[in-house]
Amino acid sequence: MPDDDLPENTAPANCRVTIRDVARQTGVSVTTASRALNEIGRMTPETRNRVRAAAAELGYRPNSIARGLVGKRSFAVGLITNDTYGRFTLPVAAGLSSSMADRGVSVFLCAGEDDAERVKANIDAMQDRRVDGLVIAGKRIDRGLPFELPDLGIPVIYANASCPPDAIGFVPDDQLNAHMAVSHLVARGCCRIAHVTGKKDFEASSLRVRGWEEALAEANLSPFGDVCYGNWSEECGYTAALELLAPGRAEWPDAVFCGNDQIARGLIDAATSIGVDVPGDLAVVGFDNWEIFAKATRPPLTTVDMELLELGRVVGRTMLDLIDGKDVEPGLRRLPGRIVERRSCGGGGADLEPRTNETSRHGGGNQREDTKCHTTG
Amino acid sequence: MPDDDLPENTAPANCRVTIRDVARQTGVSVTTASRALNEIGRMTPETRNRVRAAAAELGYRPNSIARGLVGKRSFAVGLITNDTYGRFTLPVAAGLSSSMADRGVSVFLCAGEDDAERVKANIDAMQDRRVDGLVIAGKRIDRGLPFELPDLGIPVIYANASCPPDAIGFVPDDQLNAHMAVSHLVARGCCRIAHVTGKKDFEASSLRVRGWEEALAEANLSPFGDVCYGNWSEECGYTAALELLAPGRAEWPDAVFCGNDQIARGLIDAATSIGVDVPGDLAVVGFDNWEIFAKATRPPLTTVDMELLELGRVVGRTMLDLIDGKDVEPGLRRLPGRIVERRSCGGGGADLEPRTNETSRHGGGNQREDTKCHTTG
DNA sequence: CTGAAAGCGCTTACAG
DNA sequence: CTGAAAGCGCTTACAG
Numbered sequence: 001m002p003d004d005d006l007p008e009n010t011a012p013a014n015c016r017v018t019i020r021d022v023a024r025q026t027g028v029s030v031t032t033a034s035r036a037l038n039e040i041g042r043m044t045p046e047t048r049n050r051v052r053a054a055a056a057e058l059g060y061r062p063n064s065i066a067r068g069l070v071g072k073r074s075f076a077v078g079l080i081t082n083d084t085y086g087r088f089t090l091p092v093a094a095g096l097s098s099s100m101a102d103r104g105v106s107v108f109l110c111a112g113e114d115d116a117e118r119v120k121a122n123i124d125a126m127q128d129r130r131v132d133g134l135v136i137a138g139k140r141i142d143r144g145l146p147f148e149l150p151d152l153g154i155p156v157i158y159a160n161a162s163c164p165p166d167a168i169g170f171v172p173d174d175q176l177n178a179h180m181a182v183s184h185l186v187a188r189g190c191c192r193i194a195h196v197t198g199k200k201d202f203e204a205s206s207l208r209v210r211g212w213e214e215a216l217a218e219a220n221l222s223p224f225g226d227v228c229y230g231n232w233s234e235e236c237g238y239t240a241a242l243e244l245l246a247p248g249r250a251e252w253p254d255a256v257f258c259g260n261d262q263i264a265r266g267l268i269d270a271a272t273s274i275g276v277d278v279p280g281d282l283a284v285v286g287f288d289n290w291e292i293f294a295k296a297t298r299p300p301l302t303t304v305d306m307e308l309l310e311l312g313r314v315v316g317r318t319m320l321d322l323i324d325g326k327d328v329e330p331g332l333r334r335l336p337g338r339i340v341e342r343r344s345c346g347g348g349g350a351d352l353e354p355r356t357n358e359t360s361r362h363g364g365g366n367q368r369e370d371t372k373c374h375t376t377g
Numbered sequence: 378m379p380d381d382d383l384p385e386n387t388a389p390a391n392c393r394v395t396i397r398d399v400a401r402q403t404g405v406s407v408t409t410a411s412r413a414l415n416e417i418g419r420m421t422p423e424t425r426n427r428v429r430a431a432a433a434e435l436g437y438r439p440n441s442i443a444r445g446l447v448g449k450r451s452f453a454v455g456l457i458t459n460d461t462y463g464r465f466t467l468p469v470a471a472g473l474s475s476s477m478a479d480r481g482v483s484v485f486l487c488a489g490e491d492d493a494e495r496v497k498a499n500i501d502a503m504q505d506r507r508v509d510g511l512v513i514a515g516k517r518i519d520r521g522l523p524f525e526l527p528d529l530g531i532p533v534i535y536a537n538a539s540c541p542p543d544a545i546g547f548v549p550d551d552q553l554n555a556h557m558a559v560s561h562l563v564a565r566g567c568c569r570i571a572h573v574t575g576k577k578d579f580e581a582s583s584l585r586v587r588g589w590e591e592a593l594a595e596a597n598l599s600p601f602g603d604v605c606y607g608n609w610s611e612e613c614g615y616t617a618a619l620e621l622l623a624p625g626r627a628e629w630p631d632a633v634f635c636g637n638d639q640i641a642r643g644l645i646d647a648a649t650s651i652g653v654d655v656p657g658d659l660a661v662v663g664f665d666n667w668e669i670f671a672k673a674t675r676p677p678l679t680t681v682d683m684e685l686l687e688l689g690r691v692v693g694r695t696m697l698d699l700i701d702g703k704d705v706e707p708g709l710r711r712l713p714g715r716i717v718e719r720r721s722c723g724g725g726g727a728d729l730e731p732r733t734n735e736t737s738r739h740g741g742g743n744q745r746e747d748t749k750c751h752t753t754g
Numbered sequence: 755c756t757g758a759a760a761g762c763g764c765t766t767a768c769a770g
Numbered sequence: 771c772t773g774a775a776a777g778c779g780c781t782t783a784c785a786g
Contacts, residue, residue, distance in 0.1 A: 063446075063505065069440075069446050074442060086467040090463040101499070107486050109456070109470060109484050109485070109486035110474070110483075122478075128439060129441050129483065234673045296611045
């Protein structure tokens with residue numbers, strides 16, 4: 001037996017409770033209600049509590065649009081990206097999103113293509129929305145926006161993309177990461193370490209090459225042959241392996257540092273197909289820690305994780321600082337990644353899998369045991 | 378020689394030009410300016426043009442926060458997803474984003490984890506922002522939100538996720554897509570068509586199984602053996618192939634319909650490794666059109682594309698209708714995908730690659746030519 | 755055809 | 771400690 005015709009607990013969603021409602025309910029002014037809710041100004045704890053209680057009871061939630069209008073900010077940032085495939089941007093976006101969410105800042109996703117017009121339209125839309133900041137994310141550290149960004153009057157951070165001289169940017173430290181990968185190989189006794197990577201004109205390629213050379217020099221080793229460039233594909237890894245391990249060669253590498261996990265995958269497949277045991281005869285380290293590949297190789301791949309999620313978080317925290325008006329030194333920061341150990345370099349990490357029994361071309365033993373490594377020094 | 382100390386063309390970014398500025402400049406009221414800019418009301422073309430010109434000259438851009446406050450809407454929708462990996466959500470998001478952008482609606486990305494608390498917090502934040510609608514996107518058609526969504530008073534659409542009975546949802550039509558894939562095989566003369574797929578408790582699995590059975594029945598064929606379930610991995614495809622093609626078997630399949638591209642990849646690798654030629658001896662069709670896999674198999678994979686990008690666009694258009702107050706029949710819609718032809722079923726599509734010269738276990742010929750297919754009917 | 759006024763839901767000087 | 775008032779930048783009845 002309902003009291004009357006009024007619906008009981010289903011307030012029409014389009015007339016949500018406002019701060020006036022909680023002020024009225026509490027018997028204070030809107031001003032006081034606002035202050036109580038925002039924890040500013042001094043007032044008797046009793047008043048504050050009564051306001052809070054009323055807000056809770058009414059289910060009051062501040063309208064962030066109104067708040068944005070008076071505060072002249074939106075508590076939102078725009079994420080502009082051209083990475084439709086999302087492999088690089090997504091972890092960055094997730095990290096950014098989570099570090100901002102804690103402070104009540106939301107993220108607009110503008111997954112534009114490379115088309116300059118669309119990117120501009122997206123940026124305009126973000127300005128119209130008075131975003132507090134803009135993150136420009138890319139899939140290549142040597143590519144940025146297709147045009148120069150004018151001064152928007154809001155903070156801008158570049159993530160995994162190239163950035164103008166005086167801007168703030170964060171990219172993975174390719175050289176250091178490569179160095180780590182190669183040192184990992186050296187530490188495991190490898191001394192004839194080849195490098196198979198992607199396209200030559202990617203800055204990521206040259207930095208990784210430099211890291212490879214650097215780590216080798218540090219260990220008094222010489223590069224094993226020339227860098228093998230390709231197009232980042234599995235196919236290239238496959239072909240490169242066949243060449244590096246060709247029976248007619250005077251010398252075989254005992255390890256290969258690969259520019260990405262797909263290359264490593266192709267390379268391991270090729271090695272296996274011609275009876276070279278990984279890691280017994282050949283240690284392999286990849287790059288990206290793209291699990292779908294890294295875990296599917298046999299053996300599972302030891303590889304470099306660029307820590308893109310953490311990079312996204314750092315971008316978020318920096319953006320928050322910038323929004324708060326803190327000073328941040330301009331420039332490009334290179335962030336270190338980490339090695340994820342699996343089985344392709346011997347030993348084993350978290351993702352241990354039983355070793356296969358395939359017979360090795362070299363009798364199943366570890367070639368490195370038999371061959372004395374001589375340094376260049 | 379500058380006239381005075383005032384900076385010339387660099388208006389402080391924080392005091393952007395408002396509609397009052399363009400009204401003043403034109404010598405009309407703010408009301409008229411607003412109407413001219415929004416193309417509403419009747420007025421002399423001359424006035425309208427003068428306002429427009431002033432706006433353009435001043436670089437006026439309406440503040441969408443203010444617009445949102447009065448219009449009681451934000452011209453933004455929230456995208457809630459638990460797909461951190463992004464493989465499914467990203468195309469959906471891109472499609473959604475592009476179809477909304479044309480109408481000036483932006484997308485908030487809430488890449489929450491499965492954690493119910495965080496999802497709730499994200500939804501609350503979206504409500505505080507007065508989003509015009511919410512899209513709940515998932516990576517499994519049989520999983521939805523970890524809790525029941527109360528009536529939010531705004532349109533909600535589920536995308537590639539399960540949805541409550543009276544809600545609106547869009548998912549790929551797994552059964553139809555599977556049917557298409559199998560019919561494609563049948564049309565090429567295959568008659569012993571096996572099915573290797575992922576986990577049994579995924580609705581996607583059972584629907585695809587049904588599509589397989591249905592297409593077979595339609596062609597008066599029987600399923601080749603039992604469905605081979607696994608965990609969606611390459612490894613499972615590999616193992617399944619070894620079993621299906623074991624030398625001791627009474628009969629071999631002449632085609633395999635795979636539940637995803639990874640399975641197909643493993644299966645093709647295994648087949649090749651034991652001398653079975655694809656497509657010569659065995660036709661293979663995958664599912665997902667995940668190019669990184671589909672293009673890396675040798676031969677490249679003929680596979681089902683679920684058209685997730687288009688699904689995202691449809692979700693966007695439907696959301697726009699809903700926001701406009703149009704009626705949309707509740708219920709779950711299953712959207713068709715398409716077959717992408719490559720080389721793994723013979724013939725060839727856009728991604729033609731030269732065929733390899735590997736010798737086939739069956740003499741390099743197409744087994745299907747030699748073996749008469751008998752129907753069950 | 756055009757404008758003055760009210761109002762969207764908040765916050766923030768400015769007074770008491 | 772608390773409140774009345776102004777204002778953020780728009781749109782939209784309501785009058786002329």
